[in-house]
Amino acid sequence: MTARIRKSMWKTTIVAAAMIMATGCETVxxxxxxAVGVDRTQRMAVSSQEVDQAAGQQYAQVMAEARAKGLLNTNxxxxxxxxxxAQRIIPATAAFRPDAVKWGWEANVLxxxxxxxxxxxxxxxxxxSGLIEKLQVSDDELAAVMGHEIAHALREHARERVSEQSLAGTAISIGAAVLGVGQGGQQLGEALYQGVLGLPHSRAQETEADRIGVExxxxxxxxPRAAITLWQKMGQMGGGDPVKWLxxxxxxxxxxRDLTAYSQRVLPLYEQSRRR
Known part of the structure; x- marks a missing residue:
């Protein structure tokens, strides 16, 4: 079997298996x-309660370790x-999901x-602290960073990635069994998943977080235009971009380009908030 045929069969098998398993997912x-129009539906294979519980435990562990090392909230x-x-952004989350205002919010500096x-x-x-000190961020720029990260939580991107990885792992195992290939074949399947489905979807999540973050x-x-100056500062820190496809x-x-367009779209919201 040629490598090209094997890759084609892997793609077909993975996609078919994923489609079969997707019927058991929850569409949410x-x-x-x-105002930014983020309306993509998502398929979830795990519950938000499971993910939130695990995240809460992990956060508590990270904070405890930082405290023990004298690295928690030192400034x-x-x-x-x-x-x-955070206290100003949290009420704004109601524009995307009203339940988020009542989350058990915490904000700390490492x-x-x-x-x-x-x-x-x-x-x-x-x-x-490196973000604050190295970039010398203004409050507007710091709000851009925090808005972006909060957007990931609002969109439950972590839950979505866990769901995708779970489905992909099962699909790849099915493909390996159907094609009768060993570990090398399974690694090929994993690489195909990342290239065909995994990475592009992650890029879509980053764009969603950018757009929700500026709003x-x-x-x-x-x-919201501070998101532009923030990324310009990051660009000036050096280090070229990785290959976009990877x-x-x-x-x-x-x-x-996207931040420029969407920061202009939400500029009226900023002007309105300043008049309150």
Whole structure:
């Protein structure tokens, strides 16, 4: 069997198996569309309760380890900024999902050189001191980062990725059994999944988070155009983009183009919030 035929059979088998298993998934719309119009339906194979519980436990563990090392909330000014921004963004989440306002939100700052931030399912936020200090972010730029990460939680992207990986793993195992291939064949199937389904979908999730993030910032009274200056700063830090096809993030050019368009779309919300 030639490599080309084998790849073709793998693609067909994986897609067919995934379609069969998808009938057992729950089709959901995790958020309302908002002004930015994010309305993609999602298929979930695991419950939000399972994911939220696991995320809460993991967040508590990360915070406990950071506290034990003296790396948790060591700079009161950083903590005050992050929590003040979170308190303004949280009410804005109701525009996408009213239940989110009542989540058990937490916001903490980890002392680390990494330029990073994240929000776990259920509203568990962490901002790294390296992001604040190395980029010298304004409050508007920090709100852009936090809005983006909160958007991932609102859209339940982590739950969606867990569901996809679970389905893909089963599909690949079925494909390996049907085609009678060993570990090498299964690795090929996994590579095909990442290239055909996994990475492009991750890029779509990043774009959704960008768009929802600028709207959250605007509704909270932060200039949504700061998302553009933020990514420009990141670009100036050095290091070229990875090959777009192999990246889970959109290219820098695509991202800046999209952020420019959508920050303009939500600018009236920002102006309205400033008049309150």
């Amino acid at each position: 719309q995790t958020t309302q569309a908002g 009161p000014a950083h903590v005050a900024r992050v929590r003040a921004i 002392t680390a050189s990494e330029v990073n931030a994240w929000c776990m399912p259920g509203g568990k936020i962490a901002v790294y 959250l910032a605007a509704r909270a009274g932060y200039d 990246s889970t993030h959109p290219s820098r050019e695509d991202r800046l």
